[in-house]
Amino acid sequence: MENLTALQITTAIIGQFWPVWLALAVTFALSIRFKRRLGLYGKLFDSPVGMTGFAIVMFWVFTAIFASLIITHDPLTQLSGMKNAWPGAAVKNPGEGIYQHYLLGGDNLARDVFSRMVMGAQSVLSIAPAATAFAFMVGITLGLPAGYFGGRLDTSLSFAANLVLAFPVILLFYLLVTPEIQAAGPAILGWRASIPNVLAAVLFAFPIVFFTILWNSRFFTNPRQRNIYVGITLALGLWVYIGLAFNADPTGIWAMEPNLLNVFVSVVFVNAPTVFRIVRGIVMDIKSRDYVAAGQTRGEGPWYIMLWEILPNARGPLIVDFCLRIGYTTILLGTLGFFGLGVSPESPDWGSTINSGRKLLSQFPHPALVPALALMSLVLGLNLLADGLREESLKD
């Protein structure tokens, strides 16, 4: 087998991504066709910057979804003779049904760089948005009352938030994401009250609290409807909650590896105070508007005003920040991987791949370069998307 030229590599890679191109084409065709009916999302397609960002982000989202179709080799298989192979190198002694080339070369353990990069997208995109969403739940649930009521509640919550923010992030990660920390703490009924587990138990409860208050404040005048909504939230929420936070889901669907839980919790913990500060600031601004005063005069409860009057009007900046924050979380996850914290060495995530590739950087840069460019493009896409959203949401 011949080695591939640069042009052949490019063609092969573009071909390999066919499910992504197809999905992207369908998404864009449908979105542009119906953009006038899609609100803020539709308006995104009026801004070239926003559209570019959206395309890049969706490229990686679809890559993560179709990862198993795109990869050419198993991300953990080591093929002999392919150590530090250059991009386009032909596989030596190819077996039956094996892809004939390493499209982007091999790493120092003779694994396919291209497939690892694709699988890395999957591991990043399965954590970053979820962690950001949790951070938003925590930040919103605490930031709304802090901004609305003010006073001592605000002072103490703000002090706690500033405490976390004054912590250098890397130091916090080194302290929270160590294997030892999982083993420390008293055991209660088979569940160890270690710091990450306790943090998980607290932080994962916030979405349930948030939705319960959300439905209750809206429908408490109609107990039957309220009971249905709150009941569904509690049943579903608690089921997931005991699975994720206590690893005690009887059906076994919801469970998290201790390592992953550690990483997830620390990322949420680092992000939540910033969201809290943003939400608090917006609430303090909106609080003085006339429609809030009107709501108060009508006798609406404070939580109804916060969740159904103030929050919807704060959605613009929050959506923009959500996009930016996913990017920031991706960078944080990369940092964790770069220091080898909380991930197994085999994990194909971008940060740890960059870390393992950096030792041979001056001779064989491709194992580190490929995930580095992938991470950069994803974060760039998210930033452009946020910029486009900000521009479009400011227009009305």
Add this chain to the structure above:
Amino acid sequence: MAKFLFRRLFTMIATALCLTFLVFLLTNLAPNLEKIAKSEAGSRISDAEVASWLEKNGYARPALLRYGEWLGVVPGWTHTAEDGTVTGRCIPRGSDAALAPRYCGILQGDWGWSNVFKQPVSEIIAVRLGLTGWLMMSVMLLMVPVSLLIGVLAGMREGSKTDRTLSTFSIATTATPEYVSGVLFITIFASSVTGLKWFKGSATSAMDDITFENFFLPVLTIALYGIGYIARMTRASMTEVMTAQYIRTALLKGLSFRQVVIRHALRNALIAPFTVIMLQFPWLLNGVVIVETLFNYKGFGWTLVQAAGNNDINLLLGCSVVAVMVVLITQLISDLGYAWLNPRIRLS
């Protein structure tokens, strides 16, 4: 103003105490202490021996008390062995117990002993901070002028082609964390692949002798991530100033555009970025840790990683004290500077 300063200082000290106590708790978790016992007294000792070793060396006391010892507000522990020799926190090995001071902690200037480097923590930190100081200073010298220039040029005429280009550049830099740009720079400028080899891919030699060749890449790597952020803030504040009434007046009375920008707009536009620049310091700390690891420059960040990776409790505590103080002091300076620069806040 005095009341404001007093309140800020009070909050700052409370925050510093809380944070150092948290770090103290997290570094002194039971498994970490067990590891220390095993590395000092032999790895095959039994659980009972671990417990007695911890007891003898003052690790078994309550955490709050030990935090007080470390801080220097509680007398150090002492232990009298069966043969009558007295050991203790403040008694150096082999010296007379009667002459030792009662208190020895951070407040007395005793930062403890590093298990990994076999040196007093205060010495290590002083040397490493000096090295990192050079790095930080160079970063600031590169980052601040470049980012302000980009921000002012972009914000001067909103929506122009210059603005678009520079804004896209700023977004791109904020999307490039240090470990990505570092890898890119080393590949392009220091590897055999492109054959350029303009710079060195390692900054180890810069610890003795800083040259452009061995120091520029790490500095550029840290600066780049901050440039985009400061530039965007400057641009936002510049565009806001440029739409103000007094700028229109100045333009209408016939001053040249250049004059208006330099004399009237610049001063007011630079108040907001000042805060942002000061708040960059804690963020730079992150960059410093990554870049020092990547370029093998053995400064403060590198030391922090070594201390954390090798379970060196005293060194890690020392590093965190420095890091936390840097963050808090820059926050204070940024608040004060903002109040000083902005008359509306100063007078109220």
